[in-house]
Amino acid sequence: MIALSFVYLVFMSHLSYILLEQREDFYKDKNFWLILLGLVITIYLTIVIFQGF
Numbered sequence: 434m435i436a437l438s439f440v441y442l443v444f445m446s447h448l449s450y451i452l453l454e455q456r457e458d459f460y461k462d463k464n465f466w467l468i469l470l471g472l473v474i475t476i477y478l479t480i481v482i483f484q485g486f
Contacts, residue, residue: 437479444472
């Protein structure tokens with residue numbers, strides 16, 4: 434659970450950095466989409482894992 438919290442913290446902090454640094458053109462940044470995709474996959478995997486318990 435601590436590892437999941439750390440992963441979420443890292444994803445969210447980097448996403449917020451990209452959003453605050455590039456206010457208007459954040460969607461043009463390749464890193465934004467990669468991090469957003471990683472966050473969505475991590476959330477999906479967490480849901481799938483915890484539904485198994």
